[in-house]
Amino acid sequence: MVDEPDVVRYDVDDEGVVVITLHRPERRNMWTAQLESEFYRALDRAAADASVRAIVVTGSGTSFVPGLDPSVLDSVRDGQRYTDFRRKQTFATTVPKPIIGAINGACAGIGLAQALNFDYRFAVRGAKFSTAFAKRGLPAEDAAAWVLSKLVGPAHAFDLLVSGRVFLAEEAFELGVVQKLSDQGEVVADAVAYARDIVKNVSPVAMAMIKSQVWSDSEMTLEQARVRAQYLLTLAKAQPDFQEGVRSLIERRPPQFAPYSGLEF
Secondary structure (H helix, E strand, O other), X not given: XXXXXXXXXXXXXXXXXXXXXXOOHHHOOOEOHHHHHHXXXXXXXXXXXXXXXXXXXXXXXXXXXXXXXXXXXXXXXXXXXXXXXOOOOOHHHHOOOOEEEEEOOEXXXXXXXXXXXXXXXXXXXXXXXXXXXXXXXXXXXXXXXXXXXXXXXXXXXXXHHHHOOOEEHHHHHHHOOOOEEEOOOOHHHXXXXXXHHHHHHOOHHHXXXXXXXXXXXXXXXXXXXXXXXHHHHHHHHOOHHHHHHHHHHHOOOOOOOXXXXXXXX
C-alpha cells in the first residue's frame, strides 16, 4: 500500500491536553501500517512534550476505527505480517500520561483492541462495537482477551470475543467497556473536559505512578503490589509535586505542578 499524506493529527490546547486524531476519513479511519506507525509516533511525541499532560484519542468524521483495512487483511492471508518491526500493541499502557478515548463511531477489531489499552473511554451514543476477530478466523489479538476479562468478567468477555457480535455503546457502557456516554458531536469535548480536570488538579508524577500501578499491579501478588506501592510512596515524597501538593492544601489554593520530567520508577 502506498503511503498517504499524514493520517494522524496532533493538536495541543493551552491547558495541556493534546487531541490525537486518526485521520483516514475516506476509509473511515480503517487501520493500516502507516496509521499505526504515525499513531505511535504521536504517542511518543506526547510523552516527551512538556506542554502535554493528558492525551485524548479520537477519529475523523463519524468513525473511530472499524478494523483493519480490507486491503491489508487480504495481503496477510498467507500468514505474513503486514508490517515489520511492530511495536507491542499494548504500547499505550506504557505512556506515562493519561490516555482518554473519545470513541466517535464504529470501533471494531484492531480499533477496539487499541481502545482497550486507553486508560478511560468516552463513546458517542449508538456507536457500534465488535471484537470481530473470530469472524475472520483469528484469536483475540493484542491482549484484548486479558483486558476485556478484567473490565467485564470472563463470561461476558467470552461472549463478545467468540460471537464477534455487534454491540452498541449503551451496552458497552453497561458492561464497563466504556465509562461515559456522550451525545452526537460532543464526545471529543467531553473527553477533553475530563482530561483538563485531571490536568488542573492532579500531579503529573502521581498520574504516571498510578497509571503504572493500575496496569501492572494485577499481574502481581497482593504482597508484591503492596511492596511496590511503598516504594512508589517513598519516591513520590521526594519529588517537588509532593511539596507543591501539600503547600497548595495548606495555602488553600489550586496546585501549580511542574511538567512531567520523565521520572524513572
